[in-house]
Amino acid sequence: MDRHQDWAVIICLVGGGQEIHTGEAGIGAWLEAIQRHFTHWRMFISSRLTDSEYAAGNALQLVRQSQNTFFDDALHLAVSMRSFRAENVSNFVKAMLDCEQERASQLLAQIAGKYPVVITRNLQAAKQWIRHQARGSERYGLVASSKAMRLKPYAIDIRVSVDPVHYFLNGAEDTRSSLYLEDAATEFQVQGLELDWVCVNWDADFRWQGGKWGYHDFRGAVGVMFPTPKTRFI
Incomplete structure (x- = not known):
């Protein structure tokens, strides 16, 4: 994108929990690269990257300091296409992993009819x-x-x-x-x-x-x- 003389836009769809093996990096690597080499870029990112599964960590803190970084709730894709008939499946898994027992129980009750878990x-x-x-x-x-x-x-x-x-x-x-x-x-x-x-x-x-x-x-x-x-x- 930086080679363009005029302007350009890149739209990146990056999921959480992708770094499942040694040497694999998640969305934090994208943020670090932009902060290190392309600080003049304007970056619009989801405000939900603070959630634990994105592992953005220190990289997120670095980009927050940039005047060219903008956070927007609308950029978070909350519904998984893998469970389009039971969109709360991902929310249930997240609540369970985050040890939110009451919320996980409520969400499980909501998905039980379409997505049985036994x-x-x-x-x-x-x-x-x-x-x-x-x-x-x-x-x-x-x-x-x-x-x-x-x-x-x-x-x-x-x-x-x-x-x-x-x-x-x-x-x-x-x-x-x-x-x-x-x-x-x-x-x-x-x-x-x-x-x-x-x-x-x-x-x-x-x-x-x-x-x-x-x-x-x-x-x-x-x-x-x-x-x-x-x-x-x-």
Whole structure:
């Protein structure tokens, strides 16, 4: 844009929670680059970047000091196209991750009719339920965190490489298919791809402790889970 002799506009749509791996940067990297190299640009950004999932951090504080930075509520895209029939799904997830228990409970009640969320400790019951919910060509499958090392006793080993092609395209008779409900895909293998019904296998790497979420990584001796730096996914 800076090469134009006249004027130009760039519109960037940047979601939160994109920095899910080592070396990946989120919207903070955009803000830092503009502040470092293009301070003469006028920047119009959402006032909601202060929310925790955007991880804008210090970069947001830097751009606030610029006279060429303008904040506007109207620039925040609040409705996810992935849940257009239940727009409060993202709000429910955010409230849950932010430990806002009362708000999360209210939002869950609002989405329950169109977006059922159930919980069980019985994996076979979960598989049976999800198969019963799917209609026609709707696709279902198992997913788990890439840190969910202690699901092995339940025959879910996230170290097994899942091929997204077979997982998302093959039929229910193929053991590599999501429909077979045998292999669980991680957040890296399902990026940009969709399942209509999801069986989330929750491990001890993400646990509720003392009124807040605890983040852990399994390393070393059997049964040892170490706290890890906070990472947010929505």
